[in-house]
Amino acid sequence: MLERSSSRPDDAGRPSHDEEMTAAPGVRTELAGFPPQSSSDDDTNRKNMALLIQLRWIAVVGQIATIGAVYLWLGIALPLVPMGAVIAALVALNIASLAWMWRHAEITNHELLVALMLDVAALTVQLYLSGGATNPFTSLFLLQVTLGAVLLDARSTWSLVALTCASFVWLTLAYRPLDLPQNPLSDTYSLTVVGMLVGFALNAVLLVVFVTRINRNLRERDAHLAALRQHAAEQDHIVRMGLLASGAAHELGTPLASLSVILSDWRRMPDLAADHELAEDLSEMETSLQRCKSIVTGILVSAGEARGEGSSPTTVTAFLTALVEEWRNARSARTLYFTNAFGEDVAIVSDIALKQVIFNVLDNGYEVSREWVELIAEREGDNLVLSISDRGPGFAPEMLAQLGKPYQSSKGRAGGGLGLFLVVNVVRKLGGTVTAENHRKRGATVRLVLPLSTLAIGGGFDA
Structure with a gap:
């Protein structure tokens, strides 16, 4: 390694490249390359809509199982045709929702609200056909409200609360009463307690599963937005440093040119040229000066391109x-x-x-x-x-x-x-x-x- 002697300026006396490289030439600083915030929200809404579709499939299977158990095992007469029509409508809604998601790139808060309201309407009709407010599965209204509170904005959530409250009030006034057979298995109190237990367990399990997954989606969205904000801050930092570097490069041009002229004049002086050690120092100074001019020229040539x-x-x-x-x-x-x-x-x-x-x-x-x-x-x-x-x-x-x-x-x-x-x-x-x-x-x-x-x-x- 050829090191400079202590009598000459060495690399320790110059700014490090951390400071010298004040702006990366050629870096485009606009934020057009970053996805806008709405795209992140839409991606989260798509995931949440997919969760609602999964929940609706679970509701379809659960309703079929419950209707089958009540009708076949407990012997309670149910209006199977209208209840089956509601289940068929939920299946059709799910198929339509999947097709709609495939065709539309954007899913907004409004679409999530409509999906939850349709689920509330389907639950209300099923409860109307099976005892109304006396049916212990009315607790499933709380599942819809909780999902709405997590997924929707405040105004939409209160709209969903109003719909569920109105549905419950309507079920206390108008419903098709259940015709319970007279046998030990169909004791009203026992059936109510068992139904409340099943409804509570179902509510708890579904809330834990789906709210956990929804929160994970929201955390991913927040992390993505935080990364975008960090990138935007970094790009702004680069813009400001680029402007500073460009201005400094313009300001340095004149004194560097003056130094170049002075060094050139010194090298032509006979007295200085005769001193070999001094001539060597002048040559090294001129080399360093040319490097400084090259750095300044590089910044001016490539900044912004x-x-x-x-x-x-x-x-x-x-x-x-x-x-x-x-x-x-x-x-x-x-x-x-x-x-x-x-x-x-x-x-x-x-x-x-x-x-x-x-x-x-x-x-x-x-x-x-x-x-x-x-x-x-x-x-x-x-x-x-x-x-x-x-x-x-x-x-x-x-x-x-x-x-x-x-x-x-x-x-x-x-x-x-x-x-x-x-x-x-x-x-x-x-x-x-x-x-x-x-x-x-x-x-x-x-x-x-x-x-x-x-x-x-x-x-x-x-x-």
Whole structure:
């Protein structure tokens, strides 16, 4: 490794790439790629409608079993034809609901309310045909109300409460009384107690099963919305940093140009040119200045563009080889070990954003492990996999848990930790993933998985 002497500025005196990479060029910051909140609600409503359809199938089977037991075992006369017609109507409703769900992408609160009201109406008719309010299965009204309270908004829930209360009142005034035979098995009190027990057990079981599943759907929706809000906050953060970087790049252009002119004049002065040590220092200063100008130019060229003027056709091998050579030369570092195990070469687009992402991870590794950094390129299916390893202290457990979140840094600098945050966001825009893990003894590995389809010509951040 060729290190600079202590009399010259070295990499320790420059900002780390966490701070240098203030904005990922080429990242499109609009939120059009994220599903709107309504789509998340609709997905949850579809799941909940499917649960109501399942519950209706259970109601169909339960009603057939109950009617059969009461009619055949207890010998109680029931109006089988009208009750069978209600069951047939529930079956037809379920078939129609499934067909409707298949044809319509959106399910709203209104559709859920209608489904629950139809279930209440079917239960009311069955109770009317089998004793009205004296039937112990009137407790099943509470199941519908509870489901409504969990699934619907407040106004719809109260509408359902009003319907169930009105149905119960109507069942106390108008119903078809049961003709109970005179035998020990049909004692009115005993039948009522048994019916209340069965109704209570049925209510309890169905509430636990379906409310638990509905709550799971709602938690999944809340988690999805929280992720969308986090993504939106990250995108806003990138927009603000991009504006800051663009403004800083414009402001730095003039002083960098002035410094370039001054250095060029100094190198032409005979007295300075005769001093070989000073001439060497001037040459190194000019190299560093050119690197600063290159960074500023890269920001200005590619900021706000997915594949702009800073992009050019290349291949995976050529891109990585040039990238490694540029990184070594810019940092005077020869301890980067590159292994290309990608296999057959593939045509891609050389993109400044992707190059800065890889530079960022390499710089982070070099900062904690100057004696050894390794880059391995592999192919896994249709993905390019880049593994960057070092022999530093590794990541703290809390950093691994919060990988990709802004201001998660072990360097103790105010505003640090933006590098990996931008790496994760750029790679995610490319459809890839970023993972990190610590080695058992010492060091860590950051793994970038990038789909070749988005790196190919015609792919990109908007793919």
